[in-house]
Amino acid sequence: MWEKDIDINQVREIRTRTLVYFGCGAIEKIEDISKDLKSKGIDKLIVMSGRNAYKSTGAWDYVEKALKNNGIGYVNYDKVTPNPTTQAIDEAAGIAKEFGAKAVITIGGGSPTDAGKSVAILLKYPDKTAADIYEFKFTPAEAAPIIAINLTHGTGSETNRFAVATILEKNYKPAIAYDCIYPTYAIDDPKLMAKLSPKQTRYVSIDAVNHVVEAATSLVASPYSISLAREVIELVGKYLPKAIANAEDLEARYFLCYAAMMAGVAFDNGLLHYTHALEHPLSAVKPDFSHGLGLAILLPAVIRNIYAAKADTLAYILEPIVPGLKPDAADSEKAAAGVYEWLKSVDVPNKLKDEGFTDTDVDKLTNLAFTTPSLDGLLGIAPTKADKESVATIYRESL
Numbered sequence: 001m002w003e004k005d006i007d008i009n010q011v012r013e014i015r016t017r018t019l020v021y022f023g024c025g026a027i028e029k030i031e032d033i034s035k036d037l038k039s040k041g042i043d044k045l046i047v048m049s050g051r052n053a054y055k056s057t058g059a060w061d062y063v064e065k066a067l068k069n070n071g072i073g074y075v076n077y078d079k080v081t082p083n084p085t086t087q088a089i090d091e092a093a094g095i096a097k098e099f100g101a102k103a104v105i106t107i108g109g110g111s112p113t114d115a116g117k118s119v120a121i122l123l124k125y126p127d128k129t130a131a132d133i134y135e136f137k138f139t140p141a142e143a144a145p146i147i148a149i150n151l152t153h154g155t156g157s158e159t160n161r162f163a164v165a166t167i168l169e170k171n172y173k174p175a176i177a178y179d180c181i182y183p184t185y186a187i188d189d190p191k192l193m194a195k196l197s198p199k200q201t202r203y204v205s206i207d208a209v210n211h212v213v214e215a216a217t218s219l220v221a222s223p224y225s226i227s228l229a230r231e232v233i234e235l236v237g238k239y240l241p242k243a244i245a246n247a248e249d250l251e252a253r254y255f256l257c258y259a260a261m262m263a264g265v266a267f268d269n270g271l272l273h274y275t276h277a278l279e280h281p282l283s284a285v286k287p288d289f290s291h292g293l294g295l296a297i298l299l300p301a302v303i304r305n306i307y308a309a310k311a312d313t314l315a316y317i318l319e320p321i322v323p324g325l326k327p328d329a330a331d332s333e334k335a336a337a338g339v340y341e342w343l344k345s346v347d348v349p350n351k352l353k354d355e356g357f358t359d360t361d362v363d364k365l366t367n368l369a370f371t372t373p374s375l376d377g378l379l380g381i382a383p384t385k386a387d388k389e390s391v392a393t394i395y396r397e398s399l
């Protein structure tokens with residue numbers, strides 16, 4: 001119970017590649033951040049957000065005041081949707097370029113963060129498009145400075161070099177990873193997350209759990225990604241039910257936010273494989289489908305299929321939510337069933353059929369997992385040989 005020694009109202013600096021201001025009240029640090037930006041000659045920027053949360057959480061009041069106090073002009077693109085598209089990114093980049101923006105502030109969960117990272121690249125490569133980025137037509141070496149104000153405890157995007165976007169007409173949802181899109185600063189303020197609905201709360205925390213299960217079991221997993229994974233699963237197992245029961249439980253929000261941030265660092269190191277590579281086709285085909293829900297549905301089958309290859313690691317990291325697993329291939333089914341029981345316990349018993357997918361979709365989804373740019377790279381570091389058969393098996397077992 002080391003958590004009892006932490007004062008959640010103390011804002012701490014957590015240094016990953018990004019300087020993260022972490023704790024209740026961290027949003028006030030936007031004043032210092034704005035001062036720093038201005039001192040570096042940044043007098044205009046674009047703020048990227050969804051329609052409502054940036055205001056309803058109260059974040060905008062702090063940001064607007066800080067920008068005004070420091071004489072920084074801004075334009076706000078508030079049309080980022082879940083699963084942001086390359087068209088939306090191009091539209092925002094056009095506005096940013098016309099305005100003369102020299103930096104990007106993102107306010108939101110993974111979608112505004114990732115769209116903002118993409119705009120930050122396009123500010124340095126004005127002749128390119130978002131599709132050029134996500135179809136890997138060039139390799140960005142620089143981006144405008146990014147400040148990520150995080151409003152959900154899920155993606156971890158505020159502390160890592162990843163971004164995703166959807167190319168609608170191709171049903172592609174690729175992921176990019178470039179050093180130039182580490183945010184310069186991130187703000188993780190659990191108070192800004194106290195209005196997440198129980199459903200959002202579940203889905204974003206399940207996203208974090210998937211990040212670490214994959215980062216701890218990929219072919220490039222390290223001791224670091226494995227240690228982080230155990231801690232993340234322990235914290236989510238303990239605090240997710242509390243945040244579902246009481247949205248305003250700031251202690252629960254604090255430790256879920258910490259877990260998600262650490263999970264972002266974990267997959268920055270250990271990367272991702274099956275669950276994310278197979279989820280992206282789901283939300284690319286159905287753009288209103290929640291990333292976290294898709295991951296939840298796929299996770300038990302992924303565990304069943306990789307347990308034998310990584311039994312020691314999985315028995316260790318899953319212990320907080322599936323106690324008593326033996327590090328032995330014989331426990332594959334027990335591990336998968338245990339994870340599904342845990343998902344049910346947080347009220348996510350869904351299967352793909354519940355979400356409108358059928359047997360007839362398996363071939364298309366399987367093909368997308370291999371043809372979507374970048375996803376083959378994730379499949380290439382899965383702990384078992386990922387071929388069309390193994391991918392189709394996971395989709396089928398998830399129906």
Ligand SMILES: [Fe+2]
Binds near residue numbers: 291
């Ligand atoms: Fe994710």
